[in-house]
Amino acid sequence: MNDSPRLLQLDSNAHVRAVLEALGADPAGVTHMVDKVGRLNVLLPQVPCGAANILKQEMLALGAEAAVARGTVSGRQAQTDVLLMATAKQLRLLCQRLAPQPFGLPRRATQLKELLDRLQQPSERWRGRCSCLSLRRPCVMGILNVTPDSFFDGGRHQSLAAALRRAEDMVHEGADLIDVGGESTRPGSQSVSAEEEVDRLVPVIEAIRQRLDVPLSVDTSKAAVARQALAAGACFVNDISGLTFDAAMAETVAQAGAGLVLMHTPSRPDIMQQQTVYTDLVGEVMIFLERSLQRARAAGVAEDQLVVDPGIGFGKTVTGNLTLLRRLPEFQGLGVPVLIGTSRKSFIGTVLSQALPDERLAGSLATVAAAVLGGARIVRVHDVAPTRQLVDMIEAVRTAPM
Numbered sequence: 001m002n003d004s005p006r007l008l009q010l011d012s013n014a015h016v017r018a019v020l021e022a023l024g025a026d027p028a029g030v031t032h033m034v035d036k037v038g039r040l041n042v043l044l045p046q047v048p049c050g051a052a053n054i055l056k057q058e059m060l061a062l063g064a065e066a067a068v069a070r071g072t073v074s075g076r077q078a079q080t081d082v083l084l085m086a087t088a089k090q091l092r093l094l095c096q097r098l099a100p101q102p103f104g105l106p107r108r109a110t111q112l113k114e115l116l117d118r119l120q121q122p123s124e125r126w127r128g129r130c131s132c133l134s135l136r137r138p139c140v141m142g143i144l145n146v147t148p149d150s151f152f153d154g155g156r157h158q159s160l161a162a163a164l165r166r167a168e169d170m171v172h173e174g175a176d177l178i179d180v181g182g183e184s185t186r187p188g189s190q191s192v193s194a195e196e197e198v199d200r201l202v203p204v205i206e207a208i209r210q211r212l213d214v215p216l217s218v219d220t221s222k223a224a225v226a227r228q229a230l231a232a233g234a235c236f237v238n239d240i241s242g243l244t245f246d247a248a249m250a251e252t253v254a255q256a257g258a259g260l261v262l263m264h265t266p267s268r269p270d271i272m273q274q275q276t277v278y279t280d281l282v283g284e285v286m287i288f289l290e291r292s293l294q295r296a297r298a299a300g301v302a303e304d305q306l307v308v309d310p311g312i313g314f315g316k317t318v319t320g321n322l323t324l325l326r327r328l329p330e331f332q333g334l335g336v337p338v339l340i341g342t343s344r345k346s347f348i349g350t351v352l353s354q355a356l357p358d359e360r361l362a363g364s365l366a367t368v369a370a371a372v373l374g375g376a377r378i379v380r381v382h383d384v385a386p387t388r389q390l391v392d393m394i395e396a397v398r399t400a401p402m
Contacts, residue, residue, distance in 0.1 A: 024069035051103035118335035128235030142175035174388030181219035209233030242292035250299035328374030341380035
């Protein structure tokens with residue numbers, strides 16, 4: 001059972017109404033509460049009705065609001081989800097008032113306080129094996145695929161000389177780190193052996209480390225590949241499987257002291273687009289990432305080494321990808337930095353009627369802007385120079401004097 005509190009991004013009255021109706025709130029209550037959404041909206045799943053009634057009373061006493069399923073007061077059902085709508089100050093006061101209460105409410109209060117603490121103190125760094133990146137401004141991760149079949153740049157950087165030239169260009173354009181991949185993970189792609197992946201990756205990583213002072217990550221879901229890439233000079237591992245493809249990956253990363261990206265995907269790339277139906281897309285992605293984080297922590301990966309990625313384009317529909325971008329602020333509740341990779345992907349082409357990846361620069365930049373404004377601290381892109389300018393301009397506006 002996963003009953004951890006979840007931050008919800010409710011950005012319109014229509015969205016609020018939809019969430020309240022899905023929760024099963026009384027129709028009259030929906031009309032009453034739709035305009036009362038506070039600055040923070042926190043969903044508490046699977047709350048026993050006795051506890052839910054106390055939550056409702058305490059929130060009202062604080063001048064805030066709590067939505068519960070119809071019939072909760074009369075006890076016609078065993079449990080309900082509870083949507084808390086309040087300011088951060090009101091929620092912290094609620095935590096204090098729940099401490100002496102029954103029905104497991106002290107544990108809920110502890111969980112809620114931990115969520116509030118994570119939101120108040122966002123991560124300001126990402127520590128790798130041999131470098132530490134500041135996240136006070138969003139970082140630009142340049143993509144370097146040394147593969148013959150990646151959807152956008154496949155075959156362009158297969159030679160060592162071409163890969164090194166591209167890495168040099170990305171550093172000049174403002175990349176904070178470079179993500180080197182030796183296996184295509186585009187929809188429908190087939191896996192390659194660990195040996196072939198290592199043969200593609202290791203010479204490139206070694207050459208870049210000798211020539212350039214830029215942190216490197218390795219894009220792989222195989223522990224054997226990660227081990228050799230880290231030994232060659234990579235500082236971070238970008239695992240598209242969120243530790244689900246290779247049971248040895250978490251321990252490999254922990255032993256090396258590397259940073260780790262945990263991404264959501266429902267399955268391997270060759271079949272992932274056959275699994276795009278979710279009952280609650282954001283909730284299910286969140287639960288997947290929470291479990292990945294738990295596995296990483298249990299293996300010994302430190303908190304400041306962890307990053308999550310909701311997996312845009314991996315087992316999602318066009319609408320699903322747009323929904324994840326729109327609701328990206330909710331992922332800040334996981335307590336670690338968020339990475340987003342939308343660059344040149346097919347959902348952009350569908351929205352803008354652009355069949356070729358080469359046409360999708362403007363759409364890619366728009367999604368990066370949405371991601372940064374939604375709280376992403378790392379953006380993974382093919383087009384480093386325009387992305388660097390976009391991110392720096394957003395940051396200039398965000399930090400301008402009042």
